[in-house]
Amino acid sequence: MIKFKANTKLFETGMIVASHAAMQGTVEGAKVAIEHFKNDALTVPPKCPYEKGWMHDHHVTEVTVLGSKVKATLSVVDTPYAASLHEGISRWNTPYVYKTPGTGMKWIESKALRFKNMYLRDALGRFTTRLKLALEVMR
């Protein structure tokens, strides 16, 4: 009788390292992508209606991890008029006039539509780099 005994310890360790690296890469990728998104919202036309000030400074990014789920959020906090301005609705004058050139409504949503693939590449880039590094270490 021939007995074959395989030692899978190295494989198991590799899988643990890879899964940790995958999570780390996903979180880092999400952070890079959401920061890029925020920067575009503030600087690429149509950009945030005010180039400096309260609303400009209250664009906040957050990456949360819940179990195996990673969520990246960009929100404008403590600014009750942000939603109206974003949708092009004014409470002071109808229709609202964006006075500063290059600024306009939908300064966030327009970037999500136009650059969504770029943000995905940002996230995937960081994810694959992390995974490659982890596998290099295991060699």
Added chain:
Amino acid sequence: MSLVQDIATYIAAKSSFVIDTDLFIGAETVDTPSGSIVVKEFAGSTENESGLEERAIQILASDRGYVNAETLINVVYPLLANKSGFVSDDLTGIFFVGVSSMPGFVDRDASGHFVFSCSLIFKKE
């Protein structure tokens, strides 16, 4: 015709809205009446990997009553959202209409109207 004009014509044909009366193209007028719809394009239109244009369109509904405004946008939204294969002459060439944001209340405007908004992505050849 321009896309927003085509969309407005389509909405007018499928509902009781009348262009330039309670259905406006491009922007709200200074004296936009209560109970009206506005169809406009916003920044963010792009071309996807399949070579289709993805045009970003916003639909606004405003009324002095909250529920009325919500009802108005819910008349227009189902006419377009997640639909494909338009056979109408007005919307020929539209492959699919995706949803970027579903109808939701935004704010009250200067006239005191409750305003609901939704964003749609028209995938067009």
